[in-house]
Amino acid sequence: MNAGLRTNLALALGIAFAAALSIAAGKVWLPWSAWTFGDPRWLIIAELRVPRTVLAIVVGAALGLSGAAMQGYLRNPLADPGLFGISSGAALGATLSLYFGYQSSPFVLPSFALAGAALSMFTLALLAGRSGSLILFALAGMILASITSSLTTLTISLASTPLAASEIITWLMGALTDRSWDDVSMTLPVVIVGAVLLAFTARSLDALTLGEQAARSMGVDQRRLQWLIVLGVGLCVGGSVAASGMIGFVGLMVPHIVRPLVGGKPSAILLPSALGGALLVLLADSLVRIAPTVSEVRLGIAMSMLGGPFFLVMLMRLRRSLA
Amino acid sequence: MSALRVEQLCVSLRGRPVIHDFTTHFARGRVTALLGPNGAGKTTLLNCLAGLQRPDSGCVRIDEVDVQSIDRRSRARRIGLLPQQGEVHWDIDVATLVSLGRFPHRGRWGASAEDHQAVLRAMAATDVSQFAARSARALSGGERSRVLLARVLAGEPEWLLADEPLASLDPAHQLDVLDRLREVAARGAGVIVVLHDLGHAARVADDVVLMREGRIVAQGPRHTVMEAPELRETFGIDVQIFNVHSGGDVVNGERFVVPLRRSR
Amino acid sequence: MRTTACLLLLSLSIAAQAAERPRIVSINPCVDAVLVRVADARQIIGISHYSQDPKATSIPIEVARRFRATSGTAEEVVALAPDLVMSGPHVSPATIFALERLHIPIMKLTVADSVAQSEQEIRNIARAVGEPARGEQLIASIERAIAEARPRDSKAVPALMWLSGGMVPGAGTLADELLQRTGFRNMSAAYGLQQWDVLPLEYLIAAPPALVLSLAPEDATDDRVLRHPAVIKLRERVRFRTYPFRLLSCGGPTIIQAVARLSEVRREWEPR
Numbered sequence: 011m012n013a014g015l016r017t018n019l020a021l022a023l024g025i026a027f028a029a030a031l032s033i034a035a036g037k038v039w040l041p042w043s044a045w046t047f048g049d050p051r052w053l054i055i056a057e058l059r060v061p062r063t064v065l066a067i068v069v070g071a072a073l074g075l076s077g078a079a080m081q082g083y084l085r086n087p088l089a090d091p092g093l094f095g096i097s098s099g100a101a102l103g104a105t106l107s108l109y110f111g112y113q114s115s116p117f118v119l120p121s122f123a124l125a126g127a128a129l130s131m132f133t134l135a136l137l138a139g140r141s142g143s144l145i146l147f148a149l150a151g152m153i154l155a156s157i158t159s160s161l162t163t164l165t166i167s168l169a170s171t172p173l174a175a176s177e178i179i180t181w182l183m184g185a186l187t188d189r190s191w192d193d194v195s196m197t198l199p200v201v202i203v204g205a206v207l208l209a210f211t212a213r214s215l216d217a218l219t220l221g222e223q224a225a226r227s228m229g230v231d232q233r234r235l236q237w238l239i240v241l242g243v244g245l246c247v248g249g250s251v252a253a254s255g256m257i258g259f260v261g262l263m264v265p266h267i268v269r270p271l272v273g274g275k276p277s278a279i280l281l282p283s284a285l286g287g288a289l290l291v292l293l294a295d296s297l298v299r300i301a302p303t304v305s306e307v308r309l310g311i312a313m314s315m316l317g318g319p320f321f322l323v324m325l326m327r328l329r330r331s332l333a
Numbered sequence: 334m335s336a337l338r339v340e341q342l343c344v345s346l347r348g349r350p351v352i353h354d355f356t357t358h359f360a361r362g363r364v365t366a367l368l369g370p371n372g373a374g375k376t377t378l379l380n381c382l383a384g385l386q387r388p389d390s391g392c393v394r395i396d397e398v399d400v401q402s403i404d405r406r407s408r409a410r411r412i413g414l415l416p417q418q419g420e421v422h423w424d425i426d427v428a429t430l431v432s433l434g435r436f437p438h439r440g441r442w443g444a445s446a447e448d449h450q451a452v453l454r455a456m457a458a459t460d461v462s463q464f465a466a467r468s469a470r471a472l473s474g475g476e477r478s479r480v481l482l483a484r485v486l487a488g489e490p491e492w493l494l495a496d497e498p499l500a501s502l503d504p505a506h507q508l509d510v511l512d513r514l515r516e517v518a519a520r521g522a523g524v525i526v527v528l529h530d531l532g533h534a535a536r537v538a539d540d541v542v543l544m545r546e547g548r549i550v551a552q553g554p555r556h557t558v559m560e561a562p563e564l565r566e567t568f569g570i571d572v573q574i575f576n577v578h579s580g581g582d583v584v585n586g587e588r589f590v591v592p593l594r595r596s597r
Numbered sequence: 598m599r600t601t602a603c604l605l606l607l608s609l610s611i612a613a614q615a616a617e618r619p620r621i622v623s624i625n626p627c628v629d630a631v632l633v634r635v636a637d638a639r640q641i642i643g644i645s646h647y648s649q650d651p652k653a654t655s656i657p658i659e660v661a662r663r664f665r666a667t668s669g670t671a672e673e674v675v676a677l678a679p680d681l682v683m684s685g686p687h688v689s690p691a692t693i694f695a696l697e698r699l700h701i702p703i704m705k706l707t708v709a710d711s712v713a714q715s716e717q718e719i720r721n722i723a724r725a726v727g728e729p730a731r732g733e734q735l736i737a738s739i740e741r742a743i744a745e746a747r748p749r750d751s752k753a754v755p756a757l758m759w760l761s762g763g764m765v766p767g768a769g770t771l772a773d774e775l776l777q778r779t780g781f782r783n784m785s786a787a788y789g790l791q792q793w794d795v796l797p798l799e800y801l802i803a804a805p806p807a808l809v810l811s812l813a814p815e816d817a818t819d820d821r822v823l824r825h826p827a828v829i830k831l832r833e834r835v836r837f838r839t840y841p842f843r844l845l846s847c848g849g850p851t852i853i854q855a856v857a858r859l860s861e862v863r864r865e866w867e868p869r
C-alpha cells in the first residue's frame with residue numbers, strides 16, 4: 011500500500027471520528043435519551059448538528075482542494091485560493107444582501123454570494139483576457155480583491171446603525187452556526203462541479219512541475235488549464251463563502267501539512283488536501299462549540315488563530331534548515 | 334524519408350524581429366548542431382520547431398504538415414523539447430520526474446506497462462537508474478541535467494530538440510550525453526541540438542546550421558561548415574583544426590576544431 | 598409587519614391556552630430589560646448572555662443572574678423548548694430560519710428610535726407575555742420619569758452626545774428625543790448628520806456646543822479622540838460630562854435612568 015493510499019485512508023478515518031465528535035459537540039449537552047426519534051431534542055441533532063457537520067466537510071474539502079490546485083498551478087507553495095479575488099467578490103454579494111435586508115428565504119443570502127462569485131469570475135475573464143500569462147492573472151486577481159473588499163467596507167460604513175454594521179462584520183468573520191439542510195442543498199452541487207473541474211487539471215499540474223515551456227512542449231493546453239482552474243476554484247470558493255462566510259488559511263495550510271506525507275507531486279496532493287481540509291474544519295468547528303466561552307468563537311477567527319502559529323513553526327524550521 | 338522543413342520563417346518577439354527568412358531542413362536519423370553567437374535566435378528557432386512559437390510568416394512543416402496545425406498531443410508525442418532552463422518546482426523523486434515525459438502518451442487510466450518500460454529505458458540510457466528513488470532536488474547540477482534528458486527520452490519522440498544540454502556537466506558526462514544523442518539519432522530520431530562548444534559540435538553533429546542575428550550564415554555537412562571561413566567570421570575567432578589519431582589511425586575521420594584566439 | 602403577524606398568531610394561541618402563560622426565551626439584552634419588569638419570573642426561561650455581562654447589561658446584575666443565559670444559537674434555544682422567542686432586529690439569518698424550521702415562533706423587535714415607539718414595543722411585549730397591565734405600569738413610570746426630568750427653564754442648551762471614536766447619534770434617534778425632552782438641543786442636526794454618523798472634529802471645533810456628553814463604559818477614563826489637543830483647548834469653553842454607554846443602547850426601562858442622568862447634567866444650567 012503506497013504512501014498516498016495510506017494517507018487518504020487515515021484521513022478518511024479521521025473524518026469519520028471528527029464527524030461523530032461534531033454531532034456530539036455543542037453548547038447543549040444531549041444525553042443518550044435525546045437521540046431517539048420521538049424526543050423533541052432529536053431536532054437539534056437532525057436539523058442543526060448533522061447538516062452543520064456535513065457542511066463543515068463540504069466547505070473544508072472545497073477549500074483544501076482549491077488551495078492544492080492553486081499552489082500546483084502557480085507553482086508556489088504560498089498560494090491561497092483567495093488570490094483570484096473570487097472569495098472577496100462572494101463576500102461582497104453576501105454583504106449587500108445583509109445591507110439591504112433581503113431575508114425572505116434562506117436561499118437569498120447564498121444566492122447573492124454565488125452571484126458575487128460569478129460576477130468576479132466574469133470580471134477576471136474580462137481583465138485577464140485571452141492570454142495564458144500567470145502574472146497578468148495574478149494582477150487581475152489582486153485588482154478584483156482590492157476593489158471588492160473596499161466596496162464591502164464601504165457598504166459596512168454606510169450601514170445605518172452600529173448594530174447593523176456589526177451584523178455584517180460578524181457574518182464576514184465566518185461561521186457554520188445554525189446552518190441547515192437548505193444551505194447544504196445549495197452549496198453541495200456547486201462544490202461538486204468545482205471539484206470535478208479541478209480533478210481534470212491533475213495531470214497538467216504535474217507537467218507544470220517542469221516549468222511552462224516544458225509543459226507546453228509536452229502538450230499541456232495552457233489556456234484550457236487556466237480556465238479549468240479559475241472556474242473550479244471559483245465554484246469551490248464561492249460555494250464555501252456562500253455557506254459560511256470567509257474562512258481563510260485552510261487552503262494555505264492543508265497542502266503544506268499533506269505534502270511531506272504523500273510527496274510533492276501536485277496531482278497526488280489533491281485528494282489528501284480535500285480530505286485534510288474537511289478534517290481540519292470539522293475539528294475547528296467542534297472546538298469552537300466545546301470551548302468554555304459564552305458564545306461560539308467565530309470559525310474564521312479560530313482558523314486565523316491556527317494559521318499564525320502554523321506558519322511561525324514553518325518559518326522556524328526553514329530558518330534552522332538554512333542556517 | 335521524413336523531414337522537418339523550415340520555409341522562409343520570420344519571427345519577431347515583443348516587436349523585435351528575431352528570425353529572418355530562415356529556410357532549412359532537418360533529416361531523421363541525423364544529428365544537426367545549431368551554432369551561433371548569443372542572441373542569434375537559436376532558442377526561438379527551437380521553439381518554432383516544437384510548435385510553441387507562432388511565426389509571423391513562413392512555416393515549419395513536419396512530413397509536409399504545418400506543425401502549427403497538428404493537435405497538441407500528437408505534436409508532443411512526436412517532438413520532444415529539452416529547454417535550457419531546467420526548472421523542477423516540486424520536491425519529487427527522479428522516477429516520477431522521468432515518468433512525466435510520458436505525459437503525451439498517457440491513456441485515461443494511468444501508466445501502462447509500456448510507459449514503465451520507456452521510463453526504465455530512458456533512465457538506463459542516461460545512467461540515472463541508481464537515483465530513481467532519490468529526490469530530484471537533492472541531485473547535483475550534472476545529475477539533474479541527465480535526469481531532465483531522461484525525461485525527454487522517455488517520451489521516445491521522433492524529433493529531439495535540445496537547448497544546450499551539456500551545461501554544468503563534467504567532461505565524462507558531457508561525452509556520455511553526446512553519445513546518447515548519437516544513439517537516439519542512430520535509432521531513427523532526428524536530433525537538433527544547440528551547442529556552444531565547437532569541439533562538441535564537431536564530435537556529435539552530422540550536419541551543422543550556423544546562424545547569426547536570425548539569419549543562416551552557412552549550413553551543410555559538418556566538415557564543410559566547420560572549416561568554412563564563415564565560422565571564423567561569425568564568432569570572430571581563429572580556429573585550429575586537428576585530425577584525431579588513435580594509435581596511428583584516424584578515428585572515424587574525426588577532425589577536431591579548437592578555438593585559438595580572437596581574430597584581429 | 599412581521600410583528601403584527603406574529604402577534605396575531607400569538608394572541609390566538611395564548612387565548613387557546615387560557616391560564617397557561619407562554620414560556621419566553623429572549624436573545625436580546627434590551628428585550629430582557631423589559632421582560633424582567635413585565636413578565637412573571639417563571640415565564641422567562643432564557644435571557645441573552647449580554648445581560649449577565651456587567652459592561653453590556655441593561656438589568657441589574659443580581660437580577661440577571663437569577664435567569665439562565667444563552668448565546669443566542671438555535672440549538673440552545675430549542676433545548677429550552679420555549680413557546681416564543683424574542684429577538685432584536687439584527688439576528689443572524691441562519692438562526693431565524695433554523696427556528697422557523699423547528700416551528701418555534703419568533704418575535705422580532707425593533708431598535709426604538711423614539712419614546713413612543715419604545716412604549717409601543719413595551720405594549721407588544723407585555724401583550725405577548727400575557728401581562729398587558731404591567732406593561733402599562735412600566736409605561737407610566739417612564740412617562741413620570743420624563744415629566745420629572747423636564748427642565749425648570751425654557752432654554753434649549755446645545756449639546757452633543759459623543760460615542761467613542763467619533764460616532765454621534767443624529768436626528769431621528771431615541772437619544773435625540775431624550776435630549777430634547779430634557780432641555781437640550783441636539784447639535785448633530787445642525788452639523789447635518791443623519792441617524793448615526795461620524796462627526797469630523799473640525800465641525801465640532803468650528804461650532805462647538807455648550808455640552809458634550811461623552812459616552813463611555815462606566816469604568817472608562819477617557820476617549821482617544823477627546824484627548825486631541827484641539828479638543829482639550831475646547832474644554833475651556835465647552836463642558837464635558839460622561840454618560841453611561843449602556844443607557845444609550847436600549848429604550849424601555851433604561852429611559853428612566855437615562856432621563857435622570859440627563860436632567861442631573863441639565864441642572865447645571867439652571868439659575869440658582
